[in-house]
Amino acid sequence: MAKIHVTTTINGEPVEFLCEPQQTMLDVLRDELRLTGSKEGCATGDCGACSVTVGDRLVCSCLMLGAEAEGQEIETIEGMADGDTLHPLQQKFLEEAALQCGICTPGVLIAAKALLAKNPDPSESEVRYWLAGNLCRCTGYDKIIRAVMDCAADMRGA
Amino acid sequence: MNALTYESPGSLDEAVKLLAAAKGNAKVLAGGTDLLVQLRMGMIKPAMIIDIKKIPELTAINEENGGYRVGASVSGAVLGEHDGMKAAWPGVVEAFELIGSTQIQGRASMGGNLCNGSPAADAVPAMIAADAVCTIAGPNGRREAKVEDIVTGPGQTSLANGEIVVDFLFPARPARSGDAYLRFIPRTEMDIAVVGAGISLTLDDAGVCTDARVALGAVAPTQLLLQDGAAALIGSKLDGAAMEKLDAAARAACRPITDKRGTIEYRIKVAGVLARRAAKIAQQRAEG
Amino acid sequence: MTVESKKYKWVGTSPVRPDGNDKVTGRAKFGADLMLPGMLTGKVLRSPHAHANIKSIDTSKAEALPGVKAVITSADVAELESEWVPAGELQLNFRDLAHNIMANGKALYDGHAVAAVAATSAAIADAALDLIKVDYEVLPHVIDVEEAMEADAPVLHADMFTDGVTPKPTKASNIFKEVDIAVGDVEAGFAKADLVVERSFKTAPVHQAYLEPHAAVASFSEDGQAELWCCTQGHFVVRAYCAKLLGMDIADLRVTASEIGGGFGGKTTVYLEPVALMLSRKAGKPVRAVMTRDEVFRASGPTSGAASWVKVGVTNDGTIVAGEAILKYQAGAFAGSPIQPGCMCAFAPYDIENVKVKGYDVVTNRSKVAAYRAPGAPISEHAVESVIDEIAKKLGMDPIELREKNAAREGTNAAYGPKFGVIGFADTLAAAKAHPHYSAPLGPNQGRGVASGFWFNIGGSSSATVNVNEDGTLALATGSPDIGGSRASMAIMAAETLGIEVTDVRPIVADTASLGYTFLTGGSRVTFATGMAVIEASKKIALELRERAAKTWDISVDAVIWEDGLAKPAGANAGDFEPLTLADLAAKANQTGGPISSAASLNAEGAGPGFGTHICDVEVDPETGAVKVLRYTAVQDCGQAIHKAYVEGQIQGGAAQGIGWALNEEYIYDEKGRLDNASFLDYRIPVASDLPMIDTVIVEVANPTHPYGVRGVGEVPIIPPMATVANAIDSAIGIRLTELPMSPPRVLAALDNGS
Structure with a gap:
């Protein structure tokens, strides 16, 4: 079983890795690159805990092969903070208690960041539908939705 | 253990050659949102995966004689940002965008949605209602086929060994035309359609329907194109009587099953409801 | 212990959780990491x-x-x-x-x-x-609970002879045990009733569905x-x-x-x-x-599916005179459903003279059930709260007023045994009635429902250690895994007790070799019981700090007080010394006796029962049976909230799980007894677009046995939603749905049948 050599960019850094053809990007991130911030909640694209961006697109890394990363630019939760400064969404989630157990949080944050990049002024309904693929079982979503909207307002004002 | 290989050809010819040579042991990877789940669950054990996203014509959207040619690998997210398609075929775009989450939209393709052969595929009834034609490339060159002729049963298609769907042509349409797609799911997102209804129609200046296509999903082994449904609309102003006829035609056409997503009775009843509701939205869009 | 009445510095606030940074950056290490x-x-x-x-x-x-x-x-x-x-x-x-x-x-x-x-x-x-x-x-297999109880059902365990029956059966069955609770004389009670309503209910097994x-x-x-x-x-x-x-x-x-x-009991x-x-x-x-x-x-464990029957009798003025229930809970493949708490909770919110509850613990060919938030209670209380609503409608009484008339209060003998101490059920009802939600107008096809819930809350064994670091900051260790922000509440209680900054306390969850036994995180016990251990350990630190100050000043420890994070002379007679901070005392620890640390282990008793009352508005699509939750308000007596935002979060999360239980979640089996929906695609937990904001009202009736008045919060909010939603649907379409989930096909079928 020949491994595939992949050259890609992850969180702005050039990365090379070897993967098996059937390994998903999530497997590669977690098991090969030890970037365990992306979580496996289902492995079938139904929970969003493994969300990453590939180029300007939000995807489930469990539904992408590692081999497909060739030449792409991938961002994971590990790249969201800027040095020792948290991204405004990360900060807002902390301030507004928008997480409980925290397992869905990386995926939610990546998804919310992708939303605000496209739509800096989303309605509550737009946030809810955008994040419908990010399951959270702890919060009832209330504080997550509020934190995203409050952060969007802050970022528009800044 | 199977020795899976991964190929990402840069041209259609190359992809077709690989696919044909694999003699049924290769799977085409576009968005992967169905394929990788099947792979993970052990439902399929291919020897080769052929990633077709590096083939330029499969990811392009081009205007053509007033209509649009959409590559089979174009993702929902990309199509949803295409102003031309949104204006021309809003029902097709909305159907495609209903598939899965934002994350799924980042990858899922219309070609995959069709070729996966699911009776519940959301994009397919809308494409059938739109009278879309797909281009198919294979070992013997290219051919065209109507979308309704592709799926032959659950997980089954009429594609021959080595054939790949290249693109879909959504034709130019007369003024005062509109289309719509509605589906029913138990939640508001993240479910597979229990029933889907796609309708495309054209009105004359007096508001009388002159042409219509009505398609249903998830109520039979394949998507259904309803001649009776179209007949119910054509010649009417989509008044109450026409709506009742459409509702009855939709219910009569259903041959559903009871499964974890819905019962026979439920699917039949809701098919009529969604057909009516989709027709009304298409009418509003046609009236501009 | 008495409730401290002074204004708190930290208790009731919402500081950023100490483990938060790791959880928003992907650094936190979970099970698979x-x-x-x-x-x-x-x-x-x-x-x-x-x-x-x-x-x-x-x-x-x-x-x-x-x-x-x-x-x-x-x-x-x-x-x-x-x-x-x-x-x-x-x-x-x-x-x-x-x-x-x-x-x-x-x-x-x-x-x-x-x-x-x-x-x-x-x-x-x-x-x-x-x-x-x-x-x-x-x-041959058996999935359904009532089928499993039939005489000719396939028997899972050849050595299962029903407990709680005399004489003990000689034939093996799937009924592991029978449970009986009785107070008064229900027959006499029903004889006095002007109105008797009885209904049968079914609920599906639902999974905790932690991510x-x-x-x-x-x-x-x-x-x-x-x-x-x-x-x-x-x-x-x-x-x-x-x-x-x-x-x-x-x-x-x-x-x-x-x-x-996530765990939720699972x-x-x-x-x-x-x-x-x-x-x-x-x-x-x-x-x-x-x-x-x-x-x-x-x-892994879902909670039980169940078949229930409930009968309630009232007089025309709304006084409940008798309540009776039969509850059949699936345990899964091995005995041990939450039938006992289910029976105990069924009528617990009400002051009823005559109560009789019979429960069955039944094995079926399903995965063994595990605890799920208030195990057992949501099933029985769903049935009772549905019947209470029906009675209110038949009497033409406001459903909150009917509940107020019969609400358990301090001194009420609970049907399951004890006499209630200070409880806040009536307070939640009053707050719900006064909430603007309760009187807001409704549109066509819309309805409003109300229901309440009760849970004991529990105490149990907990341990905590506090180490004063060399610079005066604190390392606080407990043995309670932090599911929803409990490190933050532990830090708050330590900081409050010691009068120091909450950011000077670094709480961790220590391994089993590092501190005394601590029972699991569940039953709404952590903030109450582990909190008591934290407070106890912090008080020991305060005493130790006074001793160190006394040694420094060469005065008696009785002449030193600990106040606002400072050791001070108790009064003018004690001497004239500059107060010493924790940092001062920590720096000199080696001169005054060595490192400063403490440990506390206890078995917390006196958990304060919790009550909640929820209000829900729904809209029913009459052509598809789809139910949309338009507005949701959850009122709960939590005792004193320690970390306010995480208390709200517990209520919101529990309510959302209950809404899922009400509307779409269920275990679906094929004819061979195989689970047919073992994925998040077809096991349909609520997604963000399914829900409105969930407003919370925290009622604070302090629990007198906890230093800060904590009752616990996590369990109660999952109890009322199923009946709240059912009652709202009934208000919208005039049809009482008795089977969960109230999924679109079931609602549409009910609409078509008119019942």
């Missing part, structure tokens, strides 16, 4: 049959596969005596636990573990599972000591269970709780943990085992 050098991958082979004799298992081909380092079956699991031990609100039998982690002779449900392998890669482990040959003799699958990393040493890392609600409990299952001394097993990605028992340990012991290498989502649904 630990990797050890040389670690093997463990995987489990599971029965595809609902009920089958295992005639033989041939593992030879799997063992011969290069890369396979260990294979285990029930032959590797020691047989244990049938022995029941308390497990929180539930009971646990060690023999059943052993048989659940690895089927012994018989597979009892689809997903039941029959073998496990450890291999050098996941792909090899998968291949090895394919090579294990199991010879099954498929047996993080079960995961464990085990590492056995040659000398018989082992370490285990796992996502659990109680690592001390895991240690006890695993030591028992592996025949180890407790001292030889050290368990570290990883961060935990991570209070063991599945993979002992299996990973057994594989590691056999392979001589560390083993990591992680469930797939499919395995989580098929093999």
Whole structure:
């Protein structure tokens, strides 16, 4: 079983890795690159805990092969903070208690960041539908939705 | 253990050659949102995966004689940002965008949605209602086929060994035309359609329907194109009587099953409801 | 202890959680995130049959596969005596636990573990599972609880003779036990009633559906000591269970709780943990085992599905004169459903003279149930709260006023035994009635529902240690895994007790070797019980600090007070000294007696019962049966809220789970008894777009037995939603739905049938 050599960019850094053809990007991130911030909640694209961006697109890394990363630019939760400064969404989630157990949080944050990049002024309904693929079982979503909207307002004002 | 290989050809010819040579042991990877789940669950054990996203014509959207040619690998997210398609075929775009989450939209393709052969595929009834034609490339060159002729049963298609769907042509349409797609799911997102209804129609200046296509999903082994449904609309102003006829035609056409997503009775009843509701939205869009 | 009445500095505020940064950056390590050098991958082979004799298992081909380092079956699991031990609100039998982690002779449900392998890669482990040959003799199965109770039902356990029946039956059945609760004389009560309503209900098993699958990393040493890392609600409990299952001394097993990605009761028992340990012991290498989502649904506990019957009698003025219920709870494949708390809670919110409840604990060919938020209570209270609503409608009484008229208050004898102390049920009803939501206008096809809920809340064993660092900051350790922000509440209580900055307290969850026994996170006990240990340990620190100051000033300790984070002379007579800060005292610790630390271990008693009242507006699509939740308000008496935002979060999360239970969640089986919806695609938990904001009203009726008045919060909010939604649907369409989930096909069928 020949491994595939992949050259890609992850969180702005050039990365090379070897993967098996059937390994998903999530497997590669977690098991090969030890970037365990992306979580496996289902492995079938139904929970969003493994969300990453590939180029300007939000995807489930469990539904992408590692081999497909060739030449792409991938961002994971590990790249969201800027040095020792948290991204405004990360900060807002902390301030507004928008997480409980925290397992869905990386995926939610990546998804919310992708939303605000496209739509800096989303309605509550737009946030809810955008994040419908990010399951959270702890919060009832209330504080997550509020934190995203409050952060969007802050970022528009800044 | 199977020795899976991964190929990402840069041209259609190359992809077709690989696919044909694999003699049924290769799977085409576009968005992967169905394929990788099947792979993970052990439902399929291919020897080769052929990633077709590096083939330029499969990811392009081009205007053509007033209509649009959409590559089979174009993702929902990309199509949803295409102003031309949104204006021309809003029902097709909305159907495609209903598939899965934002994350799924980042990858899922219309070609995959069709070729996966699911009776519940959301994009397919809308494409059938739109009278879309797909281009198919294979070992013997290219051919065209109507979308309704592709799926032959659950997980089954009429594609021959080595054939790949290249693109879909959504034709130019007369003024005062509109289309719509509605589906029913138990939640508001993240479910597979229990029933889907796609309708495309054209009105004359007096508001009388002159042409219509009505398609249903998830109520039979394949998507259904309803001649009776179209007949119910054509010649009417989509008044109450026409709506009742459409509702009855939709219910009569259903041959559903009871499964974890819905019962026979439920699917039949809701098919009529969604057909009516989709027709009304298409009418509003046609009236501009 | 008395409730401290002074204004708090930290209690009731919402500081940023101390572990928050790691959770928003992906740094936090959950169950599956630990990797050890040389670690093997463990995987489990599971029965595809609902009920089958295992005639033989041939593992030879799997063992011969290069890369396979260990294979285990029930032959590797020691047989244990049938022995029941308390497990929180539930009971646990060690023999059943052993048989659940690895089927012994018989597979009892689809997903039941029959073998496990450890291999050098996941792909090899998968291949090895394919090579294990199991010879099954498929047996008739039974899924439905009432069918399982029939005389000719397939019997799961040949040695199950119903408990609680005299004389004890001689024929084996699927009814493990019967439970009876009776107060007064229900027949006499019903004779006095002007109106009697009785209804039958069915509820589907629902899964806790935590986002993080079960995961464990085990590492056995040659000398018989082992370490285990796992996502659990109680690592001390895991240690006890695993030591028992592996025949180890407790001292030889050290368990570290990883961060935990949700539990809701479902991570209070063991599945993979002992299996990973057994594989590691056999392979001589560390083993990591992680469930797939499919395995989580098929093999880990949902809560019971149930069939219930409730009868309530009232006089025309709305006084409830009698309540009766029959409750049949599925336990899954092994005995031990939450029938006891279900029976106890059924009528607990009300002051009723005559109550009779009969419960059945019934085994079926489904995965063994596990605790799920207020185990047992949502099922029985859904039935009772639905009937109460129907009575209110028939009497033409406001449903909140009907509840107020009958509400349990301080001094009420609860039907399940004790006399209530200070409780806040009436306060939640008053707050709900006064809430603007309750009087807001409704549109067409819309309806409003109200329902209440009760949960005991529990105490139990907890430990805490406090270490004063050299600079005066504090290291605070407890043994309670933090599911929803409890580190923050622990830090608040320590800071409040010591009068210091909350950011000067660094709370951690310590492993089982590092502090005293701590029972699991569950039953709404952590902020109450572990909080008491934290307060106790902090008070010991305050005393120690006074002693150190006394030594520094060379005065009596009685002449030193600890106030606002400072040691001060108690008064002018004590002497004229500059107050000493924690940092001052810490810096001089070596001159005054050495490091400053404390530990507290206690068994917290006097948990304060919790009540909640919810209001929900729905809109029903009359053509599709779809129910949309338009507005939701949850009122709850939490005692004193420690971290306000996380208390709100518990209420919101519980309400959302209850809405899922009400509308779409269910276990669906095919005709062969296999679970047909073992994925998040078809096991439909609410997604963000399904829900409105969930408004919360925290009523604070302090629990007099806790220094800060804590009752607990996590369980109550899942109890009212099912009836609240059902009552709202009834208000919208005039039809009482009695079967959960109230999914669109069921609602549409009810609309079509007009009943």
